[in-house]
Every structure is written in structure tokens, then in C-alpha cells.
Amino acid sequence: MQDFTTRLEALASQSLLRTRRVVEGPQGPLLQVEGTQELSFCSNDYLGLANHPALIDAATDALQRYGMGAGASPLISGHSRAHESLESELAAFVGTPSALVFGSGYMANLGVTAALVGKGDTVIVDRLAHASLIDGARLSGASLKVFPHNDAVRLEQVLARCTTGRKLVLTDAVFSMDGDLAPLAALAAVCGRHDAWLLVDDAHGLGVHGPQGRGSLALAGVRAAHVLTMGTLGKAAGVAGAFVAGDAGVLAWILQRARTYMFSTAHPPALAAATSASLALIAREDWRRERLQALAAQLRAGLAGLPWSLLPSATAIQPLIVGENATARALSAALRAQGIWVPAICPPTVPKGTARLRISLSALHTSADVARLVAALTALA
Known part of the structure; x- marks a missing residue:
């Protein structure tokens, strides 16, 4: 019989252990997560319709x-x-x-x-x-x-x-x-x-x-x-x-x-x-797609000077390549400590050595929301 506890511990040692967080209330740019409010850049609700x-x-x-x-x-x-x-x-x-x-x-x-x-x-x-x-x-x-x-x-x-x-x-x-x-x-x-x-x-x-x-x-x-x-x-x-x-x-x-x-x-x-x-x-409502384009342009301009690189993307998905699993998870945790939720994506979801922060934009994000994320990542860099 497989020792799954040992195997789980091995995943944790490689910063590959996946976890879930409990969200209260509806989807949106601001989420209630386990008793705290967080600015979310992790949802695929790109047009902000999930709670319309x-x-x-x-x-x-x-x-x-x-x-x-x-x-x-x-x-x-x-x-x-x-x-x-x-x-x-x-x-x-x-x-x-x-x-x-x-x-x-x-x-x-x-x-x-x-x-x-x-x-x-x-x-x-x-x-x-x-x-x-x-x-x-x-x-x-x-x-x-x-x-x-x-x-x-x-x-x-x-x-x-x-x-x-x-x-x-x-x-x-x-x-x-x-x-x-x-x-x-x-x-x-x-x-x-x-x-x-x-x-x-x-x-x-x-x-x-x-x-x-x-x-x-x-x-x-x-x-x-x-x-x-x-x-x-x-x-x-x-x-x-x-x-x-x-x-x-x-x-x-x-x-x-x-x-x-x-x-x-x-x-x-x-x-x-x-x-x-x-x-x-x-x-x-074309304004939702127009807002996404404007927010993506703002994000890309704001993160241009960081040591981590954004992949070329004209979509609501803006991946910031970090490299090592532990570094990506640490960066995600540091953002979370500031009330910003950006998930770290690690292998096998992405190729080894390309762990990243997957930044997902929503039409309901504001320019101020994106500016807050840019400032937080700039400070961490």
C-alpha cells in the first residue's frame, strides 16, 4: 500500500503541495477569504458577470x-x-x-x-x-x-x-x-x-x-x-x-x-x-472588453522594470515568470500578507523552472487596483 503521507510530504518539500482557501460570498475583485478581505487577481471571471x-x-x-x-x-x-x-x-x-x-x-x-x-x-x-x-x-x-x-x-x-x-x-x-x-x-x-x-x-x-x-x-x-x-x-x-x-x-x-x-x-x-x-x-457591453485592454496595458507598463518578466500576452491572463517554485510561492505569500491574492502556478501545470504568478484581470478591477498590485510587486522586487 502506498504511503501517501510520505508522498504528500515530498510534494511539500518541493513547494508543489496544492491547498484550498475558503471564500465567503460572491466572486468579485474584492473577496472575503477566511475572515479577511483580499484584492483578487486570481479569478477567470474576466468580464465581472459572476455576480451580475x-x-x-x-x-x-x-x-x-x-x-x-x-x-x-x-x-x-x-x-x-x-x-x-x-x-x-x-x-x-x-x-x-x-x-x-x-x-x-x-x-x-x-x-x-x-x-x-x-x-x-x-x-x-x-x-x-x-x-x-x-x-x-x-x-x-x-x-x-x-x-x-x-x-x-x-x-x-x-x-x-x-x-x-x-x-x-x-x-x-x-x-x-x-x-x-x-x-x-x-x-x-x-x-x-x-x-x-x-x-x-x-x-x-x-x-x-x-x-x-x-x-x-x-x-x-x-x-x-x-x-x-x-x-x-x-x-x-x-x-x-x-x-x-x-x-x-x-x-x-x-x-x-x-x-x-x-x-x-x-x-x-x-x-x-x-x-x-x-x-x-x-x-x-463592449466597455467590459475595453476595460480589460486598458488594465492590461497599465499592468504591463507598470511591471516593465521588474526582475521578473511578463510573458507577451494581449489577453486578460498576464503571467509573471518567477522561475523557482519556492520563490513563486514566497512571492504569492508576501502579496497575500498585503491583502492581495495572486496565485503561484508551479509544475506540473507549467514546465519545470517556469513557476509564475498568474495575474488574472477582471473588467470590474479599477485602475487603482492595478496600481496597488504594481506598487506591491515593485516593493517586493
Whole structure:
């Protein structure tokens, strides 16, 4: 029997032990954390919608109509009118014929990958793809290949050597730990030339990028039948769940074959109703995206002279590379002592030697909030 206590102690000695903190009340720039108020730069609530009154009202109304739980899989009795409406709205929002709602982004990526490819097929993954894409590729049973990060030329070389079965390429649109963007137009063109599907995980781009926040594929001007998009609804949309959107025939097949969809209880109808309200706000309120851009520019200018470097990022994710695990955790703790919460991200989430502070901006942050973080990091440096 494994001695898990010893193994946990080993993680702690390497500054790799993960912990949880108890948050009181709603999400926002200021969080009540275990009895103290902290300025938060750790949430993926990029547009500041998680506590928006319109979402709360929509969920409350839906609770009166549908109750709390969905009761069953969507293929049994869990597919409500709220889910049906949301799927139509999501498809229209991202500009595709069809969409399918899942309980989470992780479940969507696992289910869709295994539905599209299997034994005798090939799945090709960006080296820095999210864990859910990697796990989906491994569990699918297809031959797994990896291409260098954001390298469309190398991807084409890999695809050119695939001569049998179906081919599926997996990539993030916005890479969650680096904040950089995938070259989606180039990747889509390569996949089109080689009769390959492209699944784009736009968890961190939906709502933030593209006209009216319609996502990274809209920003890149990509619309093609061989491209599928997965978007999560618990980040910029401020609710929970996820969806996959694309060609109607492919979505019909995914509904028949995605085990994480078929064998999971549908997520609560009230969340679907809240997401519908969120989509309307995302499309209407451009000021939220404009605020994010202004805050990112302020942060980058303020931290330019520090001994730690920001990775190049035009997104709400601003990673400050520190290097060693212990240093990153110590820096996070020192900020926390000043009432500022910025998480330290260490391996295996990021490559060894690249531990970092992952600074996440929200449209509800103020210029003064960013100035406070800049001043604190400058003093610590």
C-alpha cells in the first residue's frame, strides 16, 4: 500500500503541495477569504458577470419554473426548454449551425474527442494544450501525436505523414497559463488541406475576444465546417458548464457518441437560463472588453522594470515568470500578507523552472487596483 503521507510530504518539500482557501460570498475583485478581505487577481471571471443581477434574476426565475436539479441525462428527461433555448443562442452567438451543452469544459473535451476518433485514427495535440484535451486524446484510443506549440508548419508535416483513419487536431485558442493566442487561421487552413478536424478550446477567449465577445475564431475570421469550438460558461460568461459548436451533422453524431454527455445528469436549467442572460450582456457591453485592454496595458507598463518578466500576452491572463517554485510561492505569500491574492502556478501545470504568478484581470478591477498590485510587486522586487 502506498504511503501517501510520505508522498504528500515530498510534494511539500518541493513547494508543489496544492491547498484550498475558503471564500465567503460572491466572486468579485474584492473577496472575503477566511475572515479577511483580499484584492483578487486570481479569478477567470474576466468580464465581472459572476455576480451580475441580471444573471441572478434569470436563475431565480428559472428555479421557480424548473426547480433545482435536471433529474437525468439530457437524453432521458434532463433536456429542458431552457437548455434547448441556450443551445440555439450559443450556436447563433459563435456563428455555427448547431451547439450542444455539457456539464463542464473538461467533460466536453473528453466526450467530443472520443466521439470523433478512436482506434486506427490519429489525434494531434499542441504541446501546451490544456489537460482536458490531453486526457481526451489519451482516452480516445487513437494514436497520439504532439506538435510544437503554435507551430502550423510542423503540424502540417505531422498531418502529411498520417495516411490512415480520421485525423483530429486539438488546441487551445488562448493558452491559460501563458496568455498567448493560437494561430487559428493558419491551423484551420492546414487542417483543411489534410482533411482533418480541428477542435478549438476557447475557454479563455469566449466573451473576451472577437466582435461582441463572440470568441477567438471570430477574432481570427475562421468559419469552416471542419472546425469545432468548445467554450466554457464558467469563466467570462460567469455561470457554469460548457458547450461545443459546429457543423450540425457532427454535433448530431457527438450527441449519439459522447459518453460524458450521454451518461451525465444535465446541468441545472437555472444555470442555462442565467447563461442566456449572460450572452445578452456579453454582446451588448463592449466597455467590459475595453476595460480589460486598458488594465492590461497599465499592468504591463507598470511591471516593465521588474526582475521578473511578463510573458507577451494581449489577453486578460498576464503571467509573471518567477522561475523557482519556492520563490513563486514566497512571492504569492508576501502579496497575500498585503491583502492581495495572486496565485503561484508551479509544475506540473507549467514546465519545470517556469513557476509564475498568474495575474488574472477582471473588467470590474479599477485602475487603482492595478496600481496597488504594481506598487506591491515593485516593493517586493
